[in-house]
Amino acid sequence: MARGDLSDGEWDRLEPPPPKNMGRGGRWKNHRMVINGILFRQRTGIPWRDLPARFGKWKTCHDRHRRWSADGTWEKALRAVQADADMEGRIGWSVVSVDSTVCRVHQHAAGARRRPARIPGRRRSPARHRDDEAIGRSRGGLTTKIHLASEGSCRPLGALITPGQWGDSSQLIPVLDRLRVPRPAGGCPRTRPDHLCRDKAYSSRRNRRYLRRRQIRHTIPERKDQQAHRRHRGSAGGRPTSFNRNRYxxxxxxxxxxxxxxxxxxxxxxxxxxxxVFQGTVTAAAIRLWLRS
Incomplete structure (x- = not known):
């Protein structure tokens, strides 16, 4: 086992196993060797064609990563690892934090073909491609933003990618909708943290109304312009929002x-x-962080 490869204990925890080969064609090669190749590429950032020969053909790793990103295999594996951790009581639901980060887009990631126009009378298969491909333009160049929800032990619970110029406040609800930890013993998956902590970029009436409707306690500081607007309205502006500095x-x-x-x-x-595919890359990296803990 080389540095960065999955150990025997980590491989046993990676359940459910990847899908078996369906339909025509030969058998899929060893999943463990291919996953180690995918993780090696993620850790080093090298082109797929430069993968070491010990991981097999580079195209096998690339195609399998692309397929598992499309059919939700990475998402299912992440949910399974999180469910095992939740059964052992290793998820810190007491305080869940949400934030975003901007990633630079390499020039080789730009220029993806757009979806073909829909022809009247012809049924188009469900498309996995976005019109914007989650790539935004700014003064710094091409960027992609990752919106992330993290639990108390600094492990990701859910992630969402958007173009780099999109704001944070509008993506709070979509990120929280990705919190879905199954319960193998039975029951509905857990989707609500005990407490949510975030900075003032997420302070909006829409977000606070959503959190109150779902009965999620939260600590989000109020922006100065919102405080001034509330005081200007007088009694119609409502009460000041609660703020717990220790939780913040x-x-x-x-x-x-x-x-x-x-x-x-x-x-x-x-x-x-x-x-x-980049969403699958982020999800596979999150799985690696969960397996390390």
């Missing part, structure tokens, strides 16, 4: 999670053309 100090947990996630060079710099 734990907002650095998600920033430390981002730091660990960007330890994978294929996450810190986006090399994937398609948005769903």
């Amino acid at each position: 100090t734990r907002r650095n947990e998600v920033e430390r999670t981002v730091n660990a996630l960007k330890g994978f060079r294929a996450v810190a710099t986006r090399f994937d053309k398609r948005a769903y």
